[in-house]
Amino acid sequence: MNFTKMHGLGNDFIIVAGEESLPTNAAELAEELCNRFFGIGADGLVYILPSEIADFRMRIINSDGSEAEQCGNAIRCVAKYVYDKGLTDKQDISIETLGAGAQRVQLTVSDGKVQTVRVDMGAPILNGLQVPTTIDAEPVINHPIEVDGREFQFTAVSMGNPHCVIYVDDAVNFDLALWGPKLEVHPLFPRKINVEFVTVRSRNFTDMRVWERGAGPTLACGTGACATVVASVLNGYTDRTATVSLKGGDLFIEWNEADNHVYMTGPAAEVFNGKL
Numbered sequence: 001m002n003f004t005k006m007h008g009l010g011n012d013f014i015i016v017a018g019e020e021s022l023p024t025n026a027a028e029l030a031e032e033l034c035n036r037f038f039g040i041g042a043d044g045l046v047y048i049l050p051s052e053i054a055d056f057r058m059r060i061i062n063s064d065g066s067e068a069e070q071c072g073n074a075i076r077c078v079a080k081y082v083y084d085k086g087l088t089d090k091q092d093i094s095i096e097t098l099g100a101g102a103q104r105v106q107l108t109v110s111d112g113k114v115q116t117v118r119v120d121m122g123a124p125i126l127n128g129l130q131v132p133t134t135i136d137a138e139p140v141i142n143h144p145i146e147v148d149g150r151e152f153q154f155t156a157v158s159m160g161n162p163h164c165v166i167y168v169d170d171a172v173n174f175d176l177a178l179w180g181p182k183l184e185v186h187p188l189f190p191r192k193i194n195v196e197f198v199t200v201r202s203r204n205f206t207d208m209r210v211w212e213r214g215a216g217p218t219l220a221c222g223t224g225a226c227a228t229v230v231a232s233v234l235n236g237y238t239d240r241t242a243t244v245s246l247k248g249g250d251l252f253i254e255w256n257e258a259d260n261h262v263y264m265t266g267p268a269a270e271v272f273n274g275k276l
């Protein structure tokens with residue numbers, strides 16, 4: 001099995017192309033290969049597959065073996081992969097995802113090298129039951145949630161996959177490992193949740209740290225950055241364009257007023273190719 005190790009701001013993936021469909025043992029493979037001590041090491045295993053409605057289709061399996069509907073950092077890596085490996089010469093590519101349909105991805109290329117990747121991440125889902133949460137409201141803004149005697153308030157956003165955004169005084173030094181896993185499996189979230197801890201620094205800049213469903217603390221989360229800006233606009237904290245600063249670097253997010261779509265721009269990088 002040939003694979004390529006890639007990352008988007010340190011959120012890393014094992015990319016596999018050339019299969020017709022997801023293997024039946026994809027969950028076990030993801031758990032085994034993503035293991036950082038006994039495997040290759042990654043946050044997720046990503047398959048690039050043929051699509052009937054787009055140029056390519058991607059499926060992403062988290063490191064715990066669960067499948068995610070969408071992944072912002074992985075879709076940028078997939079676009080760079082198909083261009084760099086000559087699977088397409090297009091710089092405007094459509095990629096089908098499980099939870100967010102076909103998405104348009106634009107590459108900025110100079111000297112033959114992909115510099116940045118801009119993705120139309122589609123419209124955010126703000127209906128509480130559709131995110132999904134157990135709350136029948138739209139939108140779900142600053143809803144109380146209690147874990148181990150501490151109360152937080154969250155704003156719920158789906159970008160195809162579910163997110164809860166929580167504002168804290170100091171996201172950079174927040175105890176992710178303590179609160180992230182408890183919030184991920186809280187009964188308010190029937191399909192579990194990705195948790196973003198956010199500190200707003202200005203109308204156009206936020207710090208964010210993420211605890212990902214099925215992967216734990218990652219260095220960056222593209223869909224989480226999109227959810228952060230949507231939540232921050234809903235709360236009146238930021239404008240519709242903002243930089244989200246993550247542990248692995250910055251993502252530039254725009255929630256466009258005209259079409260209601262969220263646009264994410266950021267890098268993608270190849271680390272190495274391997275054979276298993």
Ligand SMILES: N[C@@H](CCC[C@H](N)C(=O)O)C(=O)O
Pocket residue numbers: 011062067068069070071072073074161162194212213214215218220221222223224
């Ligand atoms: N890192 C991702 C999101 C990956 C999926 C997530 N863990 C989930 O289960 O929804 C991103 O960059 O968006």
